[in-house]
Amino acid sequence: MNPLPRAVLFDLDGTLIDSAPDLVAAVQSLCVELGAPRPDADSVRRVVSAGGRAMLRKGLPGVDEAMIDQWLPRFLDIYSVAMLQHTRLYDGIHEVLEALTARSIAWGIVTNKPGWLARPLLAQMDFFAGSAVLVTGDTLPVRKPDPAPVLHACAQLGVAPAEAVMVGDDLRDVLSGRAxxxxxxVAGWGYLDGEPPQAWQADGIVDTPIELIAALGLEA
Incomplete structure (x- = not known):
């Protein structure tokens, strides 16, 4: 049995919150604005955790990377004014966070979402008040899958990496935490980038948020 962690770090989109409806809507709005066909929502949803560029590649197939970079700021602007239309905390996450708090285990967020989007979004979601650390995509010069954001979060919490657990729904989360x-x-309820997570070599795959309580050793 694994020892009880001193800290748990979560990815944000696709792990703590289901933000796909608002992100997909922003991609679709941009496509309409550009005169392109509205993309299939499910195909865009599957790559939400891979970031804005991945979503735009799905929404605008065949477009070169220079154009993706050009349209990314407009996509983020569209999203920024409608981030909480349908975004919600996954069922069971509140109970997980309560269980961590009851055991005096610190928890925080390590996300590639830029701070100018992550902070106002989280400020409007009550659960964030209990977070002990937030590392966003622009906190450091590098982002996940580089290990630096996870190491930074551990340092901020005053725990050794071996005493922490990284939970996420994308390969980058696993690579970052492992390094x-x-x-x-792996948050098996998340978007998973449309890929089977069994090949990611994580320490475990958890199918639902509520099952994290047992996976983290938090059962009474």
Missing amino acids: AGTRTL
Whole structure:
């Protein structure tokens, strides 16, 4: 049995919150604005955790990377004014966070979402008040899958990486946590980038948020 962690770090989109409806809507709005066909929502949803560029590649297939870079700021602007139309906390996450708090285990967020989007979004979601650390995509010069964001979060919390667990729904979360030296768990309820997570070599795959309580050793 794994020892009880001193800290748990979560990815944001696709792990703590289901933000896909608002992100997909922003991609579709941009496509309409550009005179392109509205993309299939499910195909865009599957790559939400891979970031804005991945979503635009799905929404605008065949477009070169220079154009993706050109349209990315407009996509983010569209999203920024409608981030909480349908975004919600996944069922069971509130109970997980309560269980961590009851055991005096710190938890925080390590996301590639830029701070100018992540902070106002989280400020409007009550659960964030309990977070002990937030590392966004622009906190450091590098982002996940580099281990630096996870190491930075551990340092801020005053815990050794071996005492922490990284939970996320994208390969980058697993790579970042593993390289940093944390235990890694895949959020199997998330977007998973349309890929089977069994090949990611995480320490475990958890099918539902509520099952994290047992996976983290938090059962009474």
